Amino acid sequence: MREKRSMAAPATSARTTKASIESLRTGYALIVDGHVKATFTAKASALEAGTQLKNRSPRLQVKIYDAENKVSEVVEIARA
Numbered sequence: 430m431r432e433k434r435s436m437a438a439p440a441t442s443a444r445t446t447k448a449s450i451e452s453l454r455t456g457y458a459l460i461v462d463g464h465v466k467a468t469f470t471a472k473a474s475a476l477e478a479g480t481q482l483k484n485r486s487p488r489l490q491v492k493i494y495d496a497e498n499k500v501s502e503v504v505e506i507a508r509a
Contacts, residue, residue, distance in 0.1 A: 453496040460492040460501065479504040 457475035459467040461482065469475040475493045483491045483504045491504040 453494070455496055458494040458496065460494055462490050465494075476504070480507075 453468065455470075457469045457472050458465050459469070459475055459479055459482075467478060469478070472493070472495070479491045479493050483489065483506055487506055492501045493504060494501045
């Protein structure tokens with residue numbers, strides 16, 4: 430008979446797997462599929478990075494989060 434092995438639960442909570450934007454006070458965050466991937470000081474830089482990523486992988490959900498105003502903006506592919 431097989432021996433059951435139990436794996437130890439990870440020390441991190443489930444909340445850390447989603448975008449952890451609570452600690453962000455200023456600047457902009459690039460959020461990809463619910464995960465913070467990068468932070469920027471200028472909105473133009475964040476939008477450029479998000480647009481490039483969205484153009485390479487259109488199925489990703491890409492957002493730019495403004496920490497000061499606490500709003501996020503969805504990045505869309507520019508259609509011709």
